[in-house]
Amino acid sequence: MGRRSDHSRAELERLIIAEGHAHMAENGFARFSAREVAKRIGYSIGTLYNVFDNYDRLILAINTYSFRLWADHLNARLDGVEGDRIRALVEGYFSFARENTHIWMAIYDHHLPPGVEMPEEFALQRGELTGIVVREVAAVLPGHAKDRATALARSLIATVHGHCTFALNGTFALMGETQPMETALARVRESIAAAQRDSTIGGG
Template sequence: MGRRSDHTRAELEALILSAGHALMAETGYAGFSAREVAKRIGYSVGTLYNVFDSLDDLVLAINTRTFVEWAASIAQRLEAAGKDRIAVLVDSYFDFATVNRNLWMAIYDHRLPEGALFPDRYAQRRRTLTVIVEEEIARVLPPDRADRAAPLARSLLATVHGHCVFALNGTFALLEEKHPREAALVRVREALAAAQASRD
């Protein structure tokens, strides 16, 4: 029988999130289940849903935790970076995805039901990662083009993400691309050089 009152709500939330994050790292999104999370912490599934609104809410919380860890790892790498901070960004993206493959893929495997709004409490925390990239892009743009950093960062994230996905799922091997990480960095440098040189 599941425990009923061993923890406060805040303690339960932390316990569920920790166990859920560990399970997601082991199984990926396809093998994830709230029942297994409940089993691991010794509570009923109903207790999970007293803390999180739904399975989607729990997965969003877990994926947001991954985003926070991801942003922290990139920020740490940038603290020790030399002049080529863009290369550090690309390497950090690939490294985190490679080492934390199931957690990273779960971010993109999970979909909210059609029409459901993405909760602001999660969106704000996830934006930390995007802000890091935007700030690094802004550093290499001329001051009069700083307003281009945000849209350019989104496009460059998509470029690196696509290369990373193809590298991890084997598509690049089929395409005979042997150095996807280096190819991603080249594409990023080309886009930045074009942005630096363009004239309105």
């Protein structure tokens, strides 16, 4: 029997996310089961959907928690680095994905139904990760070009993400690429250098 009165709604939300995240980390998105999460915490499946409304919102909550862990991971990798922070940033991106492959891939394996938008509360939390990249990119651009940091950061995230995905799914191995992280870092440096040159020319 479910322990329906054991926890407040806020406590239940934290409990479900924690156990759901653990289940996702163990099994990945394809084998994720909301019923298994309910079983693990001793509540009915109906309780999960009373708290999160539906399956998609449950997965969004779990994946958003992954984003928070990812942001913490990047900040930890960058903490105290006074030299090559761009390398630390790219290495941190790769290391989180390697060490947490199931939860990292689940972020991109889950898709909202057509016409359904990301709730603002989740979008804001996920935005912290992009904010870290924007901050580091802005730090290496000339002062008059810092307003370009957000657009450049998004492009660099796409570049690194593509390299990271190919590294983890085996595509790079089939292509004979043995240093995907270094390759991604090289493309990032090239893009930043180009932006710095363009900024110098444009800034006079």
